Amino acid sequence: MSAFATPDQILEQAAAWHAAGRKVALATVVQTWGSSPRPVGSQLAVDEAGTMVGSVSGGCIESAVVHEAQQAMRDGEPRILRFGISNEQAWAVGLACGGKIEIYVEAVV
Amino acid sequence: MKRDLLDRLVSARADKHPVALVTDLGTGLQTLVTDTVAHGGLGFDATDLTVIRQWLDADRSGVIEDDERRWFVQSFNAPPRLLLVGAVHIAQALAPMAVVDGFDVVVIDPRGAFATDARFPGVTIVSEWPDDALQQLRPDRRSAIVTLTHDPKLDDPALHAALRSPAFYIGSLGSRSTHAARIDRLREAGFGEADIKRIHAPVGLAIKAATPAEIATAILAQIIQVRRTDDSGGART
Numbered sequence: 315m316s317a318f319a320t321p322d323q324i325l326e327q328a329a330a331w332h333a334a335g336r337k338v339a340l341a342t343v344v345q346t347w348g349s350s351p352r353p354v355g356s357q358l359a360v361d362e363a364g365t366m367v368g369s370v371s372g373g374c375i376e377s378a379v380v381h382e383a384q385q386a387m388r389d390g391e392p393r394i395l396r397f398g399i400s401n402e403q404a405w406a407v408g409l410a411c412g413g414k415i416e417i418y419v420e421a422v423v
Numbered sequence: 424m425k426r427d428l429l430d431r432l433v434s435a436r437a438d439k440h441p442v443a444l445v446t447d448l449g450t451g452l453q454t455l456v457t458d459t460v461a462h463g464g465l466g467f468d469a470t471d472l473t474v475i476r477q478w479l480d481a482d483r484s485g486v487i488e489d490d491e492r493r494w495f496v497q498s499f500n501a502p503p504r505l506l507l508v509g510a511v512h513i514a515q516a517l518a519p520m521a522v523v524d525g526f527d528v529v530v531i532d533p534r535g536a537f538a539t540d541a542r543f544p545g546v547t548i549v550s551e552w553p554d555d556a557l558q559q560l561r562p563d564r565r566s567a568i569v570t571l572t573h574d575p576k577l578d579d580p581a582l583h584a585a586l587r588s589p590a591f592y593i594g595s596l597g598s599r600s601t602h603a604a605r606i607d608r609l610r611e612a613g614f615g616e617a618d619i620k621r622i623h624a625p626v627g628l629a630i631k632a633a634t635p636a637e638i639a640t641a642i643l644a645q646i647i648q649v650r651r652t653d654d655s656g657g658a659r660t
Contacts, residue, residue: 329430
C-alpha cells in the first residue's frame with residue numbers, strides 16, 4: 315500500500331507505473347445502493363505485484379478487486395464486479411455495512 | 424483504459440480543465456469530453472454530448488442507461504478552493520490538512536516574514552493585501568475563505584471581499600468580543616444582517632480545540648460540514 319493519495323494522485327500513479335513498464339489496472343466505483351463506504355467515482359489503482367493506491371471500499375473488498383485487476387492485466391478484458399450482502403453466493407467477500415456496490419475494473423493498455 | 428487517454432486525463436486534471444470520462448460498460452470503449460472537444464473510441468450524437476456536458480457542469484458522476492446502452496460518466500472538475508488570509512501558525516496546520524481533503528489551498532499574506540515557501544511547502548502563496556488578492560483570485564461557489572490574522576487591517580478588507588463573493592464558506596478567527604467589534608465595523612461599512620450571518624465565528628466546530636493544529640481541525644471539519652450539507656453552497660460534490 316502506498317501513502318495516502320488524492321484522486322488526481324491515483325491517476326498520476328497509474329500513469330507513472332505504466333510509464334515505468336509495469337502492468338496496471340484501475341478499479342472505479344460506478345454505482346452504489348444503500349450505505350456504501352465510498353462514493354461513485356472513487357478509484358483504486360493496482361500494479362501487477364498488487365501494490366495499491368486509493369480505495370473502492372473501507373478495505374472489505376480490496377483483495378478481491380486486486381485479484382480481478384490482475385486477471386484484467388493478463389487478458390486485457392474489462393470486468394464489472396458487484397459486491398453486497400445480498401450477493402453472497404457470487405462472492406465470498408461482502409460489505410459488512412450492508413450496502414451494494416458496482417465496480418468497473420480495466421487494465422491500462 | 425488506453426494509456427493515451429489516461430495521459431490526456433492526467434494532463435487535463437493538472438491544468439484544472441473540467442473533463443468527463445465516459446465508459447461504455449458493455450464494450451469498454453471510452454471517450455473524454457470537455458466543453459469543446461470529445462476524444463476517444465466511443466461516439467456520441469449531439470444530444471448525448473449535451474447531456475454529458477450538463478453532468479460535467481453539475482459535477483455529477485454516475486450511470487446513464489437505457490435499453491441499448493449502459494454508460495458510466497465520471498466528471499472531473501477543478502477541486503474546491505480554500506483561501507486562507509494570514510500565513511499564521513494555524514494556517515500552517517490547516518493548509519496541509521486541507522490538501523489531503525482535496526482542496527486547492529492558497530495562503531494570502533502581504534507580510535513577507537510570514538508568507539514564505541519554507542513555512543508553506545507546496546502551497547500557493549499570494550503576498551498581496553487581501554482585497555487585491557481576492558479580487559484576482561475571484562472566489563466562486565466552490566471556494567471557502569478563512570481569515571486568521573486577528574488584525575482588522577488585514578481581516579476586514581478580506582471579509583468585505585469575501586462577503587461580495589458567492590463563496591460557500593466564510594470563517595473568521597477571533598473571540599466572541601473580537602467578533603462583536605468586527606460586526607460593528609461591518610455594519611458601519613454597510614453590510615446587513617444576512618451578510619453577517621454568512622460569517623462563521625467563532626470559527627470551527629465547537630470541539631474545545633486548543634492548539635493551532637486542533638483549531639485547524641475544527642475549522643476544516645466545519646468547512647466540510649457546510650460543503651456537504653448546505654444546498655445554498657452549490658458545492659455538494
